[in-house]
Amino acid sequence: MKSVIAFVVGLIFAFGLGISGMTQTQVVRGFLDVFGQWNYSLLGVMGGAIFVHSILFYFIKKRQGPLLDDKFYLPTRKDLDQRLILGSALFGLGWGWAGICPGPGIVAMVGGSFNIVIFVASMLGGMAVFKLVENRIK
Amino acid sequence: MINALIGGVLIGLAVSLMLLFNGRVTGISGIIGGTFKAPKGELTWRVAFLLGLLFGGIMLQTFKPGIFDQVSSAEWFDYLIAGLFVGFGTLLGNGCTSGHGVCGISRLSARSMVATGTFIFFGIISVLLYKFLRGPL
Numbered sequence: 001m002k003s004v005i006a007f008v009v010g011l012i013f014a015f016g017l018g019i020s021g022m023t024q025t026q027v028v029r030g031f032l033d034v035f036g037q038w039n040y041s042l043l044g045v046m047g048g049a050i051f052v053h054s055i056l057f058y059f060i061k062k063r064q065g066p067l068l069d070d071k072f073y074l075p076t077r078k079d080l081d082q083r084l085i086l087g088s089a090l091f092g093l094g095w096g097w098a099g100i101c102p103g104p105g106i107v108a109m110v111g112g113s114f115n116i117v118i119f120v121a122s123m124l125g126g127m128a129v130f131k132l133v134e135n136r137i138k
Numbered sequence: 139m140i141n142a143l144i145g146g147v148l149i150g151l152a153v154s155l156m157l158l159f160n161g162r163v164t165g166i167s168g169i170i171g172g173t174f175k176a177p178k179g180e181l182t183w184r185v186a187f188l189l190g191l192l193f194g195g196i197m198l199q200t201f202k203p204g205i206f207d208q209v210s211s212a213e214w215f216d217y218l219i220a221g222l223f224v225g226f227g228t229l230l231g232n233g234c235t236s237g238h239g240v241c242g243i244s245r246l247s248a249r250s251m252v253a254t255g256t257f258i259f260f261g262i263i264s265v266l267l268y269k270f271l272r273g274p275l
Contacts, residue, residue: 003186010190012152020145048146054244056154066161087231092257094223096264111206126225
């Protein structure tokens with residue numbers, strides 16, 4: 001049942017990404033091109049998403065647990081460490097260069113752009129590299 | 139902008155559903171990362187989610203052909219390098235635009251606010267660098 005929900009969530013998430021334009025690199029890079037031809041669409045996407053989720057989160061979190069599991073799996077860390085900053089910096093550099101991030105990459109792959117497929121494959125490769133060295137980093 | 143808002147609302151609803159039913163944060167980099175060396179019970183729902191993303195993409199492509207058309211001067215090696223940075227960086231930083239940007243900020247997580255500010259800042263730097271080194275976007 002949890003997998004059915006996860007699948008439906010993925011579906012709706014994909015629609016959100018596609019409709020908002022986030023699956024097009026020109027829209028993302030346009031947002032990050034603040035000193036050039038600024039496309040502020042991404043503000044609307046993040047704003048809309050945060051607006052909806054922050055309200056629903058508040059109410060959902062009042063429950064003892066979710067509907068299909070015993071507990072909420074929420075991140076507990078509150079520290080600001082070097083890995084958070086460095087990781088985010090690296091992610092931002094890659095994101096700005098190509099104009100895609102993980103979710104939109106996977107959704108947009110079906111559009112037939114070979115470059116997007118290369119991005120996703122390479123992203124998985126980068127993740128695999130991290131998984132190999134993460135114990136040494138931690 | 140209206141499409142952006144509608145899309146954003148859908149994303150907000152989607153992640154809220156994931157939290158309400160499965161109790162999970164919808165951080166896509168984390169969901170993918172968690173498929174590597176996944177312990178029992180952790181793999182199936184993740185794969186289901188990723189299949190949902192793919193299937194959603196197929197439906198979008200079917201009803202709105204051209205929705206994934208990319209306009210960019212970037213070449214295959216740009217995507218290759220960028221992918222490595224994104225893959226490694228999101229796992230090192232414990233999240234991406236969905237995990238930190240949407241879910242984390244909605245929870246008022248200071249970590250996520252810092253992460254989001256950082257990757258947006260470096261995203262802006264990256265575009266500047268690209269324009270300087272390579273020319274028009």
